[in-house]
Amino acid sequence: MVGRVTGCHLFEGDGTRPIHEDNLRVKYRPQRVEFPEEIGGWRHAIQEEERRKKARGLPYRWNNDRFAVERVVVTRTHLAEDPVVTLTLQDADYFDFLTTSLNLGRKQQNGLTLREQYLEGDDPAHAPAWMNCSFGVNVALETGKDGKMLFSRRSAHVAGPNSSKWNSSANEGLARKHDLPEDGGPVSLHAVARRALFEELAVHSTDRLDLELLGFGLDLDNHQWAGFFRAVLPDLDEETLRLRWTRGVADKWEHDRFEFVPADPDSVLGFLADEPPERWTPCAPTLFYLALVRGAVRRADGDPAARFEVEAAEQRVLEARRP
Template sequence: MSGIDVGNGVLGAVLGVVFATLFQQWTQDVWFRIRRRSAGAVRSLTYREREGSAWSTFSLGPLHTSALVVEGDGDRAIAPESVHVRVGAEEIELPAEMAGWRAEIEAEESRAETTGDRMPVWNGPRYAVEGLDTTRTPLDEQPEVHLRLRPTDYYTFLAAQQLDRRMPDGATPRSRYLDTERPLEAPAFLQCSFAVNIAVVTADHLLAVSRRGDRVRSAPGLWNSSVNEGLARNIDATALGAPDLHAVARRGMREEMALEPHEYTLALLAFVLDVERRQWSAHFYARLKDMTGDQLQSRMSRGVADRWEHQTVEYVPFRSADVTRYLLRPDRIHRWAPLAPALFHLALVHVHGRASVERAEAQAVRRL
């Protein structure tokens, strides 16, 4: 190697050190600013794409539902005296283009009763939801819920559930009467269902999860809340006419799990709407005082009033990570009734706190 080569090498090394000393930090700062501005621009674009979606349905990682939590966050219960229910006198009527659908159902059930080919569906008296409004008390910001109901029946509910059936002009009830941007605005004749859904947790911290029977007309075979009970005018109307939602929940506990009010505590957590099917729910959490999972199973084995509504009951440890993994199991994730996952999440929040629950849910989703 010649002296010139050695000199060039030494000079290059010296210049490299000088350049690194003078410009390395500056280069890093410039690169950092470019990355930060690029990330900010991407977030800005993403945010603008999502603008206008003030109402989002419940989701958990890859699990997406049509359940819209309208009131309540699970953190604190809604007091019974804060729920005001009023029932209008005028019964629901379907528009002319849908009235024939109800007549078809009535004729079909009449034929079933005559021929005996199958058990006909009883046209029970029900309630339709005309509207739900929420306010806050001025001093302590407690929720006040005003629920407005109208009389209807089960055949009208079945006809109104045909939201994507074509009418003579080619429109459907969904396209004509519903606006996805305003999910709380809908005519009462499309909302002929209000139920209570209850997450039942045993004294040894097990969540009861039920699978709906194959013979039920709504969501057959899907995994669901511990207890699901629809409002019935012939059973739940009080002396003042309007149903008491807590009383309906207690009726569901008795009919579906053979449990009496002194055996559990009950908390109303939220009002939730299935925007896809226009079905409303009051979400409850029930904690058994002394009864374990084995004892509850033994109690139910001796008979329950509405055994046919459930074909299976499973018990899951009532811990955030366990419930989340159960919700996201490959054999469950697409087999949930729409309102159940939100119910279980709200129950976890009520017991364990939002921060703890969301941290455990995020960890479970990352590990999928």
């Protein structure tokens, strides 16, 4: 991406066509992930440390119910060969995620680190469910009225390895409390994307929204699954959104800076190139690239060859920045 290697493994999607909502099947098995005995001891230590911090009145991480990704399976429809994705989830929580994400470089008794054994020694998409205790929905948002792409920088107050880094316009981790329907219906990633847009950017259900799921990726640096969405607000512009934010946002402290950039490939890729790589979350550049490709294909009435417009823009950006 703009001459850089990122820590994102693109599992499915190239931006030329979406994964239709009817072709996304989310299955939930109410069964908790089980750690190997040694790794379970690491989790217990994290839980006890956070309990001690809380008892002493110190800042601490609070636990919440999440999902673990058991598997992601991609097939194609018979005639149109459209992608069909089946996502199977189990029960997990935030401490489960911390157990692996904070210890990817820690050696086990077998002499291997978790990263060596499960991410580098095999296909990382096939890691066991207890390694996959986080799934995030990431949205690249465009304002249709003035044609701008929104970049959001995560706040330094947000816990985790991605604080103070440029990220997707909005992102939300799947949570059982919010995203598991009480009526027993399936989890909807599109509904999670809409929740992210509302809670972080004050995009309401009454706003017209063009929302497409473009693909799935895996953050190899922190081992987190991600779903990539492109969203366009035909009736809104930068000024309207910024005015809304002054009147209150549900998750006000998620981000500390926003940049609206013209949504053409040269401008978006130029912004990506001008910010140092260490200031980006691993999967954000991939998300915005897919969003650019999808925008180009739609402007070309669905011609997938329009993706080469984005590749040409990338070359222009690189050449303009060569010493």
